[in-house]
């Protein structure tokens with residue numbers, strides 16, 4: 001079921017294999033009819049992750065990229081919408097002429113083609129991966145996921161004996177006596193069997209560690225050896241999950257099923273993610289969404305930078321519509337993330353003004369960049385009606401991108417994915433990246449109005465990153481740390497390689513904290 005941790009389980013198994021020198025790729029199957037996650041409300045489905053090629057995908061692909069340190073293409077997120085679209089297009093072209101087009105075999109064939117294609121795709125410009133992880137989202141027994149599970153069943157028959165291993169992630173709840181209950185697992189395994197699928201490994205998700213006795217019971221009821229029943233208890237830090245799974249011996253079981261050589265795992269990852277914290281900072285994130293999953297990549301990027309700097313980053317989530325400015329007084333830094341629409345804009349502008357005037361470290365991302373420019377226009381240039389075209393009438397300091405004016409429809413039509421950016425020499429941003437040429441990922445429709453640039457710069461705002469005549473970064477030289485980017489650096493941040501703007505921000509927060517104390 002959703003929210004259980006299938007994505008983290010999948011990514012963690014991948015990490016364990018990668019630690020043994022295997023090259024790993026991953027596919028996420030989402031059984032919804034949307035073509036991609038781009039048009040879905042993040043408050044319901046969590047963050048829309050953006051890939052290098054501009055694909056707007058499920059947040060689990062973010063976990064794969066972070067855990068496995070790879071870059072995936074849009075082909076690695078298979079949705080019911082994409083599968084049906086392809087099959088229906090083929091039908092209209094006449095590819096099935098004379099035939100009746102059906103879920104089995106046409107939809108299931110297309111699913112298998114998509115999985116194979118993603119598995120065989122080049123990985124990081126080299127040959128294909130050794131192992132492809134395929135995460136089937138949804139719940140066993142749901143109508144939506146049926147064609148996918150059927151495709152998996154067929155693949156099982158078609159592949160060589162040691163080319164596939166089936167892992168079932170299941171909830172093992174704890175009753176009020178503190179005992180683990182195995183019934184849900186027994187029933188979901190039964191439901192899988194009815195579909196012709198027999199799990200090789202069962203990962204039991206639970207609040208606390210599953211004992212040997214319970215494992216034996218699951219083993220007996222579900223026909224898997226006890227050592228293939230893996231306990232996966234909730235841990236405070238997701239990057240510790242691979243370590244916990246390593247202790248459970250899951251990697252060896254997977255390798256046995258796949259008939260791959262067992263190798264001594266590299267332990268660098270564990271050292272990195274268990275680094276001790278010697279400092280702590282508090283960062284305010286001003287957002288209109290009540291749920292943190294919307295900004296998962298930002299949360300993770302702050303964590304990566306924090307780990308690299310041995311600094312624990314506490315996040316104070318502030319509701320953009322209701323927070324009191326006084327709540328910003330004792331934080332060490334302020335972050336305004338990306339967003340769409342008008343709601344909460346006033347509060348975000350108030351937070352940016354506070355950061356600028358009180359010299360608190362500020363990091364603005366996408367909308368947080370656009371609002372930093374608007375705030376500057378309003379309160380430094382004195383243009384009281386400065387706003388973004390997205391928000392309605394006023395002086396449009398931020399306006400629609402020229403290529404967006406002709407756009408029809410909302411799916412996949414923004415300025416998306418990786419673009420190259422030139423950074424100005426001797427600027428904060430170039431110092432952070434240690435480079436003047438970078439590429440980062442984007443997802444937006446609006447930009448700084450070109451005719452406003454000269455006035456803003458004359459008033460002291462420095463545009464330190466550009467893509468042609470498009471403004472990508474702004475900063476304030478007479479401020480301890482005031483940096484905002486039109487792009488989303490969080491999408492390329494990795495636990496093993498923190499993002500430069502985030503490293504700069506957390507460093508500045510630490511200095512701010514030291515100054516206070």
Ligand code: GLN
Pocket residue numbers: 337338339340341365366367368390443444445446447
């Ligand atoms: N809504 C803004 C735009 O479309 C910002 C987008 C974002 O923050 N991702 O340009």
